[in-house]
Amino acid sequence: MSPLIEIAVEHQLGQFKLDANFTSNGRLTALFGRSGSGKTSLVNVIGGLIRPARGRVLVDGEVLVDTRHGVFVPKHRRRIGYVFQEARLFPHLTVRQNLLFGRWFAPREGRDSIAFEAVLDLLGIGHLLERRPAGLSGGEKQRIAIGRALLANPRLLLMDEPLASLDEARKVEILPYIERLRDEIGIPIVYVSHSVAEVARLATTLVVVDQGAIKACGPTAEVMSRLDVAGLSGAAEAGSILEAEIVGYDAEYHLTSLRTQAGLLQVSRSALPFGGHVRVRILASDVLISLTLPTGVSALNILPGTIAEIGRTRGGAAIELVIDCNGASLLARLTAKSVAALALRQGSQVYAVIKSVSVETS
Numbered sequence: 178m179s180p181l182i183e184i185a186v187e188h189q190l191g192q193f194k195l196d197a198n199f200t201s202n203g204r205l206t207a208l209f210g211r212s213g214s215g216k217t218s219l220v221n222v223i224g225g226l227i228r229p230a231r232g233r234v235l236v237d238g239e240v241l242v243d244t245r246h247g248v249f250v251p252k253h254r255r256r257i258g259y260v261f262q263e264a265r266l267f268p269h270l271t272v273r274q275n276l277l278f279g280r281w282f283a284p285r286e287g288r289d290s291i292a293f294e295a296v297l298d299l300l301g302i303g304h305l306l307e308r309r310p311a312g313l314s315g316g317e318k319q320r321i322a323i324g325r326a327l328l329a330n331p332r333l334l335l336m337d338e339p340l341a342s343l344d345e346a347r348k349v350e351i352l353p354y355i356e357r358l359r360d361e362i363g364i365p366i367v368y369v370s371h372s373v374a375e376v377a378r379l380a381t382t383l384v385v386v387d388q389g390a391i392k393a394c395g396p397t398a399e400v401m402s403r404l405d406v407a408g409l410s411g412a413a414e415a416g417s418i419l420e421a422e423i424v425g426y427d428a429e430y431h432l433t434s435l436r437t438q439a440g441l442l443q444v445s446r447s448a449l450p451f452g453g454h455v456r457v458r459i460l461a462s463d464v465l466i467s468l469t470l471p472t473g474v475s476a477l478n479i480l481p482g483t484i485a486e487i488g489r490t491r492g493g494a495a496i497e498l499v500i501d502c503n504g505a506s507l508l509a510r511l512t513a514k515s516v517a518a519l520a521l522r523q524g525s526q527v528y529a530v531i532k533s534v535s536v537e538t539s
C-alpha cells in the first residue's frame with residue numbers, strides 16, 4: 178500500500194534550498210523545526226502554492242506533482258483544506274454562512290461525505306451559528322475555520338501554526354478538538370508547529386525539518402528521544418514521551434498509576450478514566466540518574482534502565498543521555514561533571530529518578 182503522504186522535492190527560494198524527502202502514514206503528521214527551517218514552504222508545496230523545480234508529491238496514492246512527467250495538479254483541484262494561524266473568516270457573514278462557504282466549494286462527488294451536523298458536534302460550535310466573527314474568541318474562530326475547511330470535503334487538512342496567535346488558555350481549550358479531529362474524522366492532517374508541547378501531544382508522526390531538509394521522520398516518541406532532535410528543541414523543552422495505560426488510582430493521595438513500556442509511573446492527577454490511554458511527557462531536565470536503587474528520596478517514579486547513548490555538551494555544562502528502560506527511550510539531562518563523577522558510559526546500568534511527569538493527552 179502506498180503511504181498517505183509521499184514527498185521528494187527540490188526547490189530554490191532565493192538563498193534558501195528546500196531538499197526534502199519523507200513519507201508518512203500518520204493520522205497527524207507534524208512538521209516541526211525552527212523558524213525559517215522550511216515548514217511553511219513544504220506545506221505550500223503540498224497545497225500547490227509552490228511549484229517545485231524537481232520532484233514528486235503524492236497524497237493517498239494520487240500523484241499531485243511529478244516534474245519528470247509534467248504533472249502539476251493546480252491547488253483548487255487538490256482537495257486540500259487549509260487552516261492558517263489566523264482564522265480568516267468573513268467578518269460580514271454569520272458563523273453558519275462562513276461554514277457553508279466551505280461546503281459551497283466542496284467537489285460535487287463528495288458533497289455529502291461530512292455532515293454539517295457532525296462537524297458542529299465535533300468542534301462544539303452549534304451554539305455559535307448565528308453569531309458574527311467579531312464577537313467570538315480566538316479559539317472559537319479557529320474552530321469555525323477548521324469546520325469550514327472540513328466542509329469543503331478535503332482529502333488532507335493542512336494546519337499551519339493554527340494555535341500560534343492564541344494565548345495559553347485558548348490553546349488549552351482548542352487542543353481536545355484537534356485531538357478529536359485526528360482520532361474521529363479519518364482525514365489525515367499535516368500540522369506545522371515549532372512548539373514541542375503541541376507536537377508531543379498531537380503528533381502521531383513527527384517530521385523534523387532543519388535548513389530545508391528532513392532531519393528525522395517517524396513515530397513521535399521515537400523521534401523525540403533522539404539526541405540530535407533534542408538539540409533542536411532547546412534545552413528547556415527537550416524530553417521524551419511514553420504511551421501509557423491508566424491502571425489504578427490511589428484515592429488517599431490522589432495519585433493515578435500508569436503502565437508504560439518503561440515501567441509503572443504515578444502521577445498526581447485524578448480525573449482520568451480507568452483503562453484509558455494517555456501520553457505522558459517527561460522533560461530531560463526532570464530526570465536524575467542513580468547508580469544504585471535510591472532510598473529515602475521524595476520522587477515517586479524510579480525506573481531501572483541502561484544508558485543507550487551519551488550526547489555531547491552543547492557549549493554549556495549539560496549533557497543529554499538516552500536511557501533504555503525496557504525498550505522505551507528516556508531522555509535525561511545531567512551536568513558533564515555528574516556524568517564524569519558517576520563514570521557513566523554506554524551500557525551502564527542505572528536508575529532513572531523522575532521528578533515530574535506531565536500527562537499530555539487523554
Ligand SMILES: Nc1ncnc2c1ncn2[C@@H]1O[C@H](COP(=O)(O)OP(=O)(O)OP(=O)(O)O)[C@@H](O)[C@H]1O
Nearest residue numbers: 190191192193211212213214215216217218219371
Ligand atoms: N519566496 C521566497 N523567496 C525567497 N526566500 C524565501 C521565499 N519563501 C521563503 N523563503 C525563505 O525560505 C526559508 C524558509 O521559510 P519558511 O517560511 O518555509 O520557514 P518556516 O519553517 O515555516 O518558518 P516559520 O516557523 O518562521 O514560519 C526562510 O529563510 C525564508 O526567508
